[in-house]
Amino acid sequence: RADIALIGLAVMGQNLILNMNDHGFVVCAFNRTVSKVDDFLANEAKGTKVVGAQSLKEMVSKLKKPRRIILLVKAGQAVDDFIEKLVPLLDTGDIIIDGGNSEYRDTTRRCRDLKAKGILFVGSGVSGGEDGARYGPSLMPGGNKEAWPHIKTIFQGIAAKVGTGEPCCDWLHGQGKNVKIKSGVAHLGERKGTEWVVVVSKVLSRDCLSIPPSILAFAFEEWNKTELDSFLIEITANILKFQDNDGKYLLPKIKDSAGQKGTGKWTAISALEYGVPVTLIGEAVFARCLSSLKDERIQASKKLMGPQKTQFEGDKKSFLEDIRKALYASKIISYAQGFMLLRQAATEFGWTLNYGGIALMWRGGCIIRSVFLGKIKDAFDRNPELQNLLLDNFFKSAVENCQASWRRVVSTGVQAGIPMPCFTTALSFYDGYRHEMLPANLIQAQRDYFGAHTYELLANPGQFIHTNWTGHGGNVSSSSYNA
Template identity: 65%
Template sequence: MAQADIVLIGLAVMGQNLILTMKDHGFVVCAFNRTVSKVDDFLANEAKGTKVVGAQSLKEMVSKLKKPQRIILLVKAGQAVDYFIKKLIPLLDIGDIIIDGGNSEYRDTTRRCQDLKAKGILFVGSGVSGGEEGAWYGSLLTPGGNKEVWPHIKTIFQGVAAKVGTLRPLCEDGYGDMQLICEAYHLMKDVLGMAQDKMAQAFEDWNKTELDSFLIEITANILKFQGADGKHLLPKIRDSAGQKGMGKWTTISALEYGIPVTLIGEAVFARCLSSLKDGRIQASKKLKGPQKFQFDGDKKSFLEDIQNVPLLWLDPQLRTGVQAGIPMPCFVTALSFYDKYRHEMLPANLIQAQRDSFGAHTYELLAKPGQFIHTNWTGHGGSVSSSSYNA
């Protein structure tokens, strides 16, 4: 019997929370996952006692949907999306709707929209931003595609979308901002020699200024967070930052259109370089750099400079050019690459903690590489994590 208003495929943390949010707004949702045991687990735990229904096969799933059938995919970008579309096409009728809510590259969305239109099926690619808590309390939804879809999804999308006043934490998890914060953390830790709690206090203070933002807020919380052993968790996190494609695709598109998104590009490359962890460990033993630095200046003034201006502390030959206001992006990037590659430990552990805090993207511990862990940093999240992959 057709009873569900919409189906959601993909029961990682974003999918589960989005289902529960739609349920809270009065919609009957059918949950499905390629590993069907996850459906049973979800219905027996997080969705227990609700009107959320499940399905053990795509055929059963479709039979439970009202017309027009509306299906949201929250699966890994790329092949997984095309896999489900291929499986769904024979089960759908003209006018039915597929919504891709994952991190898909926009040209894939355009292709899918055109291909499915030829078959009479309506397609929308919709960003779902805001991470774990956004999916629960209200996400930033950015649908685009076949405009005929909107009347059929408007009520659901407007119901679960973030309202005015809640968008701030959803819009600021940019690659550039995260990298700048991590470089500030690196300066605090390795130049000023600040303790974790002192760094946390600095970020809390910054969050009361014009730097007030979601990322500054969670960074302060991450720096304060202690594990079950009573010790700070951040220093134990492996400094190899992941990414799911958005920054990379933005940079590629910017190059194609001639738009200089240099900050995003450098942030993407910083993550790529951080992932060369094994190579950096070897390089740290062979590549020469400045001797252990002992800062003897005014720490308070230095901290204010970090807050107010992204300062570059370079070799003397380049510092003069920077102080003279001469733009030297390639010189600076070359020196930065050398310095990053010769560091055994980079601040990418903070990026991983940030990603896990807002999106449950998991992290690895230095002591347990290859084992991906999710932490409930705020006490408001859950134990379910996103799948771990790099685009």
């Protein structure tokens, strides 16, 4: 009998099956379009121990107990449809694992509803793309903890390995997808932030310094040998130098309109729900939205003026290093904000999370894999109660070392009219976070002036008062009206 079944034979699903097969697990493959099962067995899975099924009933009959079934289908209704069809075929203690990009509220609901029916539900983040699925992804399972002993060997067996062989997979308190989405640090969130700071670095280098693609690719390769060593920097270098069949660079031919599956949006929504300033990831999502307005931007480019283009007069090599440092500082902010959201989510849901351990799960296989993550682990080892990465001595010093370059890059880019949503918002967050006093006291006064919403005095925290600012507004706060 098969050890596990997987539903959904897109490339990710196929590669995950082949990965499990390589590690000695017998997998039963199923797809709603049954012909895809036959094609997979006759081609990609030929010569393996992978078995197929022509129906869900046949698939379930081929599984060892407790039955373990992975869903890799489109998030939303498709997941619920498969769950509805599977439940009558399963027994108490069987396990359904959703490995798609589901919204975390759906994961919570499914876990609760299936528990009432005796079925164990797991929501697992799967990061690393198609290549990671084939040779070792970062896996973030969570949900009904009773399922973990039954899937641990498989999950940790197929996950990416780092260091002395530690798997980039462990059980996460609560829902795995909750952690993946709310943290904003896994590829659903932090990746989008890092993508945009990398993109802006490329644009700044091209537009300000007029660096040709081949030289810029070399620069990114060199950056990848520094503290910026990461998957996204590596592939950016490869993309910049890739030539099409006609011998011309491919990148300029690609339409500059970025789509999204909603995962970054969910991170931003969670940040707003819990009042955590995850500004960089939010700006990254909005930047994608703006890029999608391609037709409007074409028209606007013909009518809206910006600063006149001028030749860069400074030291190009020095400014390129400034860009590298600005990228590094902005990346630190992205992680710092993500872990702020993760900490708040833990408070909201009563989770006990090993923040350093979570960072280590993303060292390999994951799209945001980076040597940087080990520094996060070190920071939480030094202080498990660390409130913000910026307060750790390593990250504090790193940002201070980059600060002058960061400010030069932002000011130069603004003067040149280059959109830098993530660089600028990251710097604004840093400046706001380091200020003991912010002008929000005026906001509180305004709210009390027009709406009697009250405010606190610094000398009397916890005591909310209302002022009759005009002399004819009354002395009763709006909060007292319905008391």
